[in-house]
Amino acid sequence: MWPAVKAMLHSVYDQPTATAVHEQFDRLLEYTEGRLPKVADHLGDAREDLLAFTGFPDDVWRQIWSNNPTERLNREIRRRTDVVGIFPNRDAIIRLIGAVLAEQTDEWAEGRRYLGLEVLNRCRLTPTTDTTTTPEATTDPLIELPA
Template identity: 45%
Template sequence: MTSKEAGEMVSAETVRSQLDTVADMPGKQFPNLKVMLLLDAKDDLTAFAAFPERDRKKIQSTNPQERINREVKRRTDVVQACPNDDALLWLVTAVLFELHDEWIAFPRRYLPEGSVDQLYPELPENAPALPTTTNTPAG
């Protein structure tokens, strides 16, 4: 297999059939695992395959979560010791609020506009209206 072939994305059907193959591997030794993978978790494990191929790598990545974890760790290391659990919770909440405010002030798209629209081209009639955001300064 060449490096180009290794980096190519596969179809959703291929992903699901590969999961079937992987679930068959433990076979007789772990029958409950096969049931769990094939029946209970198959939709969750293959959900990324429904997204457009160009977005799958970003969906698979944990980089945004790791960035948040690094920032929380950096800020808690500065404090070094929290007197109690409530103080720690307050600090982490403050960091998350600060990051949220930063994301609102400097909006960037992680996925291209319209990517998720391809998943649901037509919303059902009873679907709630999508929220609209405005970037107007407070004051």
């Protein structure tokens, strides 16, 4: 049943609006409830985390739920460690990976951002609805990020 569940889960992320995303997720839960109750329970418990991206502007959804930056970083670490081959001790590999991470941090801080400041600022100004709190608790003033 995994291919069908996987296809339905992917279809959740293909929806154009937040309402459509939530409706498709409901259909996924209905589909799995009778056939795979443990999967339905797991997905139901993870609903808030899985659909958190819908609280942001829809043009940045793909960047939010993509793991491309993590995969790119892992490939760079793998490439650097493959060049060295054998490390004399654990501290040597930690130093190399630490240097790679510091280099990546510098690159991202200097402007090669996956989500630029203007996008983050726009995301921060987008009102979100938190289903776990009362409406009074979600009226906190929004903080603008520096431009």
